[in-house]
Amino acid sequence: MQKNALHILLADDDEDDRLFFKDAFEEIKIQTNVNFVHDGMQLMEHLLNPDNKLPDILFLDLNMPKKTGKECLIEIKKTDHLKDIIIAIYSTSSSEEDIEDTFIQGANIYIKKPSDFNTLKKIINEVVTVNWHYHTSGLNRDNFLLRLK
Amino acid sequence: MKWIPNFNSSNSLRVIFVIAVFILLFLSSIAYKHNQDLNESSKVVMHTYEINIQLERLMSAIKDAETGQRGYIITRNARFLTPYIYSRDKVNTSFITLKKLTADNPEQQENLQKLFKLITQRFVSFENCLKYSDPKTYDKRKLDNHMFGGRILMENIRFKVDEMNDIEKAYLKKRLKIYDAEISLSPLFSISLFLVALCFILLAYRQISRDFERLKVYNKKLLISGGLMSESENIGKFSTWQWDLDSDKIDYSDNQFRLLGLEPNSFTPNKATLLKYVHPDDKESVAQAIDGIVEKKQLPFVYYKIIRPDFEIRYFKTTGKLLTDQQGSKILLGINFDITDEHLLNIELQERNKELEKSNKELASFNHVASHDLQEPLRKIQTFISRVSEADKSVMSESAKNYIGKIETSAKRMRVLIDDLLLFSRTNTTKKEFIKVNLNELLDNAESELAEIIEEKKAVIKTNRLPKLSVIPYQIEQLFINLIGNSLKYSQPDVEPEITITSEKVLASDYSGILDQSVKKYHKIIFTDNGMGFDPQFKETIFVLFQRLHSKTDYPGTGIGLAICKKIVENHKGHITADSIVSKGSVFTVFLPD
Amino acid sequence: MKLFIKFDINTICSLYLKQNLEQNNINFTTLGFGEIEIEDNLDAEALENLKNKLVPCGFEVVENQKSVLVQKIKDAIIELVFMDDSNNYKSSVFLAEKLNHSYGYLSNVFSEVTYSSIENFIILQKIERAKQLIIINEMSLTEIAFLLNYSSVAHLSTQFKNTTGITPSAFQRIIKKRRENLK
Numbered sequence: 001m002q003k004n005a006l007h008i009l010l011a012d013d014d015e016d017d018r019l020f021f022k023d024a025f026e027e028i029k030i031q032t033n034v035n036f037v038h039d040g041m042q043l044m045e046h047l048l049n050p051d052n053k054l055p056d057i058l059f060l061d062l063n064m065p066k067k068t069g070k071e072c073l074i075e076i077k078k079t080d081h082l083k084d085i086i087i088a089i090y091s092t093s094s095s096e097e098d099i100e101d102t103f104i105q106g107a108n109i110y111i112k113k114p115s116d117f118n119t120l121k122k123i124i125n126e127v128v129t130v131n132w133h134y135h136t137s138g139l140n141r142d143n144f145l146l147r148l149k
Numbered sequence: 150m151k152w153i154p155n156f157n158s159s160n161s162l163r164v165i166f167v168i169a170v171f172i173l174l175f176l177s178s179i180a181y182k183h184n185q186d187l188n189e190s191s192k193v194v195m196h197t198y199e200i201n202i203q204l205e206r207l208m209s210a211i212k213d214a215e216t217g218q219r220g221y222i223i224t225r226n227a228r229f230l231t232p233y234i235y236s237r238d239k240v241n242t243s244f245i246t247l248k249k250l251t252a253d254n255p256e257q258q259e260n261l262q263k264l265f266k267l268i269t270q271r272f273v274s275f276e277n278c279l280k281y282s283d284p285k286t287y288d289k290r291k292l293d294n295h296m297f298g299g300r301i302l303m304e305n306i307r308f309k310v311d312e313m314n315d316i317e318k319a320y321l322k323k324r325l326k327i328y329d330a331e332i333s334l335s336p337l338f339s340i341s342l343f344l345v346a347l348c349f350i351l352l353a354y355r356q357i358s359r360d361f362e363r364l365k366v367y368n369k370k371l372l373i374s375g376g377l378m379s380e381s382e383n384i385g386k387f388s389t390w391q392w393d394l395d396s397d398k399i400d401y402s403d404n405q406f407r408l409l410g411l412e413p414n415s416f417t418p419n420k421a422t423l424l425k426y427v428h429p430d431d432k433e434s435v436a437q438a439i440d441g442i443v444e445k446k447q448l449p450f451v452y453y454k455i456i457r458p459d460f461e462i463r464y465f466k467t468t469g470k471l472l473t474d475q476q477g478s479k480i481l482l483g484i485n486f487d488i489t490d491e492h493l494l495n496i497e498l499q500e501r502n503k504e505l506e507k508s509n510k511e512l513a514s515f516n517h518v519a520s521h522d523l524q525e526p527l528r529k530i531q532t533f534i535s536r537v538s539e540a541d542k543s544v545m546s547e548s549a550k551n552y553i554g555k556i557e558t559s560a561k562r563m564r565v566l567i568d569d570l571l572l573f574s575r576t577n578t579t580k581k582e583f584i585k586v587n588l589n590e591l592l593d594n595a596e597s598e599l600a601e602i603i604e605e606k607k608a609v610i611k612t613n614r615l616p617k618l619s620v621i622p623y624q625i626e627q628l629f630i631n632l633i634g635n636s637l638k639y640s641q642p643d644v645e646p647e648i649t650i651t652s653e654k655v656l657a658s659d660y661s662g663i664l665d666q667s668v669k670k671y672h673k674i675i676f677t678d679n680g681m682g683f684d685p686q687f688k689e690t691i692f693v694l695f696q697r698l699h700s701k702t703d704y705p706g707t708g709i710g711l712a713i714c715k716k717i718v719e720n721h722k723g724h725i726t727a728d729s730i731v732s733k734g735s736v737f738t739v740f741l742p743d
Numbered sequence: 744m745k746l747f748i749k750f751d752i753n754t755i756c757s758l759y760l761k762q763n764l765e766q767n768n769i770n771f772t773t774l775g776f777g778e779i780e781i782e783d784n785l786d787a788e789a790l791e792n793l794k795n796k797l798v799p800c801g802f803e804v805v806e807n808q809k810s811v812l813v814q815k816i817k818d819a820i821i822e823l824v825f826m827d828d829s830n831n832y833k834s835s836v837f838l839a840e841k842l843n844h845s846y847g848y849l850s851n852v853f854s855e856v857t858y859s860s861i862e863n864f865i866i867l868q869k870i871e872r873a874k875q876l877i878i879i880n881e882m883s884l885t886e887i888a889f890l891l892n893y894s895s896v897a898h899l900s901t902q903f904k905n906t907t908g909i910t911p912s913a914f915q916r917i918i919k920k921r922r923e924n925l926k
Contacts (some may be wrong), residue, residue: 016529023536029858063207092524095575096623100913104920110908115564129859133867136803136817143874145917147908593897597904 005031006128009055011043011072012036012078012090013064017113021059024120040067044075047082054085057131060107062091062098070105078081084141086131099147111145123148179339182334190328197321200250202258203243204310207264211271211306215299218275222282233275240268250511257316264309267302274299277389296592379403385486389419392481394471399423403523408465410457428454428462435467442481446471452488464492492620498677516574521565531560569709573694576624576716586622588615588674592650595629608646615652616672617739624717630711632737636678638706641732649677654743668742671723676737682729691727747879756802763796767866813856815842815851817864827890834865870906873899877915884911 002135010021017037025034035055037043043060044067058076062069069089076082088109089102101111109127114120126148134144181517214236220229244265251257274295281292376402379402384389388405392398399420404415409426416422420439427435431453442448447471454462534557542550596603601608610633633648640646652674657664664671683691683698690696694712711727715735718725722742727734762773764779767789771779776846797803819841823834835846838861842849853861869891876887888899903911 014525016533020532020536089851092521092528096619100920103909103917104906104924106921113528115528115535117532117535120532130867133859135801140875142870143871143878143918145874145909145914146906149908593900594910597901 005033006057006131007053007055008032008034008057009043009046010036010057010059010061010090011038011040011069012059012061013039014061016126017061017090020117020120021124024117024124027121028119028125028128030125030132032128040064040069040072041049043067047076047085049082054082057086057088058125059088059090062089062093062102065140068094070102073102073105073107086134086141088127088142094149105142108141108144111148114149162353162356165349166417168347169349169353172349173343176346178221178338179342183339186327186328186331189476190325190332192569193321193324193328195476196250197317200247200317201314203247203250204313207240207243207247207268208307210236210243210308211268211303213239214272214275215303218278218557222278225284234466237272240272244268250463254316254320257313260309262314264313267306267309270508271299271302271306274302377380377700383407387484387486389485389615390423390483392483394479394481405485408463408485409416410459410461414521424632426455427456427613428456430454438467438678442471448483463487464489510603513574513577514578518566519573520571524564524571527567530556535561566707566709569707569713572627573709573713573716576627576720577714581621581720583619584622585617585619586625587617587621587624588652591620591622591626592629594626598626598630599634599637604636606637606640606646606649608637608640610648610650612650613652615650615674616654618672618743620721620741621717624720628714631714632676632739634679636676636735639678639683639735641679644679647679649675651675651677655740660724660740663726664740665722665742668722671740672743674739674741676739682731682733682735683727684731685729688727688729692725758804760797760799763793767793767796769793809852809856812842812844812849812852816853816861820861820865820868824865824872824891834861866902866906870903873903873911874914877911878918880915887911 006132007068008025010018012018012021022034027037037044040114043064060069060072062115064072069091073087073089076085076087083106086109087107089107090111090113091098092113093099094112102110111123111127114123114140127146130144130146181269213232217229217233217236221227221233223594225329226468227362244261247261248258251261278292281288281295285512378389382402382404382609386408390409391400392403393400397420399418399422401414401418405418406413406415423439424432424436435451435453437447438451449465450466450468452464452466455465455538456462464487466486466488467483469481472480474480515711534553537553545553589612592612596610602608636648637646652672655671655673657666657671658668660671687698691698692711692715695708696712697706697708699706715725718739724740726738727735728738747757760779769789771780816838817839818829820834822830823837837845837850850861853859853864857864873887873891876882876890877884882890884899888896893898893899893902900911903909903914909917
C-alpha cells in the first residue's frame, strides 16, 4: 500500500462530524494524515496557500457557512492547480438532483453522512481503497465517480 | 349577405305582367275589330236591303205608272195619270239613290244602266201606248204592239231588278259569310286568349301571394330575432355596431349606448364617437386597431377601458369583422363586451393565486427544511449511540444498557418517520416532469433498491411486461418500492413471499365510479402478494396519512408509505385501491391513465 | 472545435522514463511494461534520487517481488479487459497462463499486497472500460454489455451500480452535462 500517508482534508462546520471523521480514520488500517477546516472560506484559503500540501482526497460538506460546499467545488474545479484533487462530497442531503448536480460540477465521490459509526468506517475505507486503485492502476481520474450511501 | 332570401320572382312577375298586358291589348283590339266587323256587316245588310227597297220602289213606281196608264186607257180619266206623272219623278229619285248605293259595284252600275235603259224604253212604250190609245191617234195594232212590248219590257225590267237583287243578295251572302267566318273565330280565339291571360294572371297572383307570405314570415322572424338580439345584448352585456364603409354611416345597437352609460340614440355615432369614450390610456391602441380593421378585414380582440359620462371606468373587449354582402357593399360589424366584472374577478383570482402560490412555497420549503434539519440532530444521536462500543457497554449497568437500547430504537423510528415525511413532501412539491419511460426499468430499479430484503426473505417477484407510460419516473419508482416493500414487510412468517405484478389495458367506462372519464383508457397494474393481508373493512383507511393497522412494535412503519402511494397515483391522475383476505394475501390495484 | 484525445499511457510513460534515465546517464533495458533492468548498480543515494524524480510523476519504484507480481497481475488484467475478444478467455485461465503461476497463488499474493481480490480488480477494470466506452458514446449499453462479456444489460447495470453507486445512464447523463458546462 501507500508508503506515504494519505493526506485527507475534511471541510465541515459541524464539530461532532469532524470528531466522528477523525475517529473513523484513526481506526482504519490505512495510514492517513487528516486535517480539518471549519467553513468554505477557510477551505479556499487553506488550498490556495502555497505552503500547504494539497490533500489527496478532499471531503467536502455542502452545508457550510460563509461559502457553501458547492461554491467551493465550482471554484476548485476552475483553479488549475486544484482541479485534480479527488473530491468527495460528504453531505446529509439525499436528493437525487443535488447528488447528480455535484457530480456534474466535478465531484468524484458522493457520500451521504451515515448515522452509524461502523458504516462511516466502512465508507471511508472503501473511498481510500478505491482511490488507491485509481492512483496505482492508471485509471482515468475524470471518470472516477463513486456514490456511497 | 346570404341570409336575405332571394325573391327571384320579380323578374318572372314582370314578364308575366307584360305578357298579360299584351294579351289584354290584343284582346281589346280583337274586340274592337269584332265590333267594327259587326258594324260593317249590318251596314252591308242595310245597304243590300236599301237597294232592294229602292229597286222595289222603282218597280212599284213603274207598276203605278202602268196601272195608271191602264186605268187612263180604260177610263180616259185624267186622274189615273197622276201616279204616272209622279212615277217618273219617283223613278228618277230612286235611280239617283240607286246609283249612289251601287257606286262601289261596277257590275251593278252596268246593270243599273241597262235597267235605266229598259225603264226609259218602258216609259217610251208608255208614251206610245198613251199616244196610240188616245182616240185621236188611236191605232189598235200599234197599241197592242206597244202594250205587248210594254209587258215584255216590264218582264225584262222585273228580270233585271230580280237579277240586281240576286246579285246584291249574293254579294250580301258573300260578305256575310266572310264576316261570319271572322266573327265566328273571334269569340273562340278571344275566349282562349282570355283563358290564357287568366291563367297567367292567376299564376302571377299565386306567386305574388306566396312571396308575400314568405316576406311576412321572414319579416316576423326578423322582428323576433331583432327583439331577441336586443334582449340578449342587454342580458349578456354586449353590444354591436355596424359601420357601412361605403356610406360611412355607423349604426349603434341600443345596448351600445347603454353600455356607454347613455340613453339609446342619444347621439349620432360616427368615426370620432368610436373613440370619444375610450380611456386616454387606450385611445391610441384602439384607434390603431380601428384603422387596421379595414385592411385586415378582421379585428382581433382589443381590450381597453372606457369612461362613462358619470366618470365610472368600465373594461371593454371589442372585436370586429368585415362583411361583404351579395351586392358587394362592405359592412363592418363590431361587437363590444363589457367585461368589467370578469376583469375584476380575474384580478382578484390572480391575487389569490399569487397568495396561494406564496403560501404553498412557504409550506413546501418549511416542510423540506424541517424534515431536512430534523435529520441532523437525529443522525448525531444515532452516530453517538453507535460510538458506544461493546467495551463501554460492558461497564454500564443493566438499566443503562437498556436505556441506550431504547434510545436507539426511538431514534431509528424517528429516522424512518422523517425519511417518509421527506418523501411525502417531495412527492408534492418537486417539479413534476412527465417523461415517457418503460415501467419495467423503474420496476427493476425498485427491485434493486429492495435487493437486500428480497434476498433475505427469499422473495419471488413475478411480473409480466409493464407498458411504457408518460410518468414522473422517480415517483413511480417510489410507488413500486413502497408497494413491494409493504408486501415484503407484511409477509407471512415462514412463508416465502410471492409477489405478482400484472398489467392490462382497460376502458375508463368500465370503472366509471372511480376513474376520471376524461381519459378513455387506463393501465391497470395489480400487485398481488401472499402476505398476511388486512381486514378488508380498512381498505380505504389504509391510504390515510398516518393510519396504521398494526402497532409500531409489531411492525415498523410510519403510516406514510401508502399515503405517499396515493399521492403519487393522484399526481398522475390515476387511482389506487386495495383489497385483502386475512392470512391469504393482499391486492393493490393501480390505475394509470394511458 | 472539440477534439477527443486518446492517449496511450504506455508510450507516454516509457518516453518519460527513458528521458529521465538518460538524463541521469543510467543505462537500462526495458523488459516489458513497468519493468526495466538497470545495468549499473545504483547506490542508495542514486536510487533515492531516481525515486524522487519519478515519484512526483506518479511512478513508483517497486523493489518488492510480490509487489512486482501484483503489478504484473494488474497489467495482465487490464490487458484482458481492454482487449476486444476477451470473451474467449476465462480470466483465471488467462492469468495463470500468462504469468506462469497457479491462479490460487496469484489470488493469494494479490490479496496480501492489495488487501483486495483479483475478482474485485477485474470488476473495477471492466467498469472502468465501460465508463470509457460510455463517454465515447458510439455504442449502446447493450453493445457495451456484450463486449464486456456480461449476460445482459441489466447485469452490467447492476455491477456498474454496485461498483460506482450510480447507474450507467446516470453516468452518461452526468458526463454529458459536465461537457455542456465546460462550454
